[in-house]
Each structure stands twice: as structure tokens, then as C-alpha cells.
Amino acid sequence: MKTAILLMAHGSRIPEANDAVREIAAMVKEMTGFEIVEVSFREQHLPDIQQGIDACVAQGAERVLLMPYFLFVGAHVQEDLPEEMAEARTRYPAVEFAMGGHLGVHRKLAEVAADRIAEALAATGWR
Numbered sequence: 001m002k003t004a005i006l007l008m009a010h011g012s013r014i015p016e017a018n019d020a021v022r023e024i025a026a027m028v029k030e031m032t033g034f035e036i037v038e039v040s041f042r043e044q045h046l047p048d049i050q051q052g053i054d055a056c057v058a059q060g061a062e063r064v065l066l067m068p069y070f071l072f073v074g075a076h077v078q079e080d081l082p083e084e085m086a087e088a089r090t091r092y093p094a095v096e097f098a099m100g101g102h103l104g105v106h107r108k109l110a111e112v113a114a115d116r117i118a119e120a121l122a123a124t125g126w127r
Helices: 015-032 049-058 075-091 107-124
Strands: 003-009 036-041 063-068 096-099
Touching: 003 015, 003 049, 015 036, 036 049, 049 063, 049 075, 063 075, 075 096
Parallel strands: 003 036, 003 063, 063 096
Antiparallel strands: none
16 A cells, blocks of 8 residues: 655645655655645645645545644644545545644654754853
8 A cells, every 4th residue: 555644734825834744754765755745825825735635646646644844732633634534535525534643742852952952152251
């Protein structure tokens, strides 16, 4: 079965801000080896989540893993994204859908924060 990964981000009115998620998607594709890795946005930008699902299905996905690219649990993660998945199941009854966890609290995120702190300290000359 062909599996697709759909990263679901909030979205920004600033188009360049949304490019970061596309860069992450390219890295995820390279790291995981999945043929189909798409990006979608809950608000502010296209493709929206249903369009992202459409793109996965159009590429032959028989299973779509929806991955919330959200740091914290909030209304989008708890309510809106599950509603999007329910809508997708209605639209594509022959396709399997599952949702992964949001980014949340993870040691690797703390490592990224520590790296950024070190960069900032070096840039200010405080180190």
C-alpha cells in the first residue's frame, strides 16, 4: 500500500514564512524515504488541508498519515484537525487515514532551542 505523509501547519499571511514548512517536508521526505510528502495549512495559506489530502490521493496514496506540525495542543490539534480527518474519510472512503502526534515536548526540540541560544549568544558577543 502506498503511504503518504501530510504535514499540517497553521499557516501565515506572510508567504515566505510558509516556505519553512516546505523545507521541513523536503527533509522529512529525504529522511524517511516516503515517496509522497505533502504540506498543507489550516489557515491563512493554500493548500488547505483538504487540498493537501487531494494531492496525496492524486499521487496514488492508499493511506495518508496526517502529521500536525504544531508545537502545542490547542483547538486546532484537539478539534479542527480531527474534523479535517473525518471529512477526508467521508470524501475518500477507500483510503485509510491516521493522525500522528503534534511536536509537543521533545528533547530534540530542546536541543534546537539550546543551539539557537548558543547562536544568539555568539552573535551578541556575550560568550
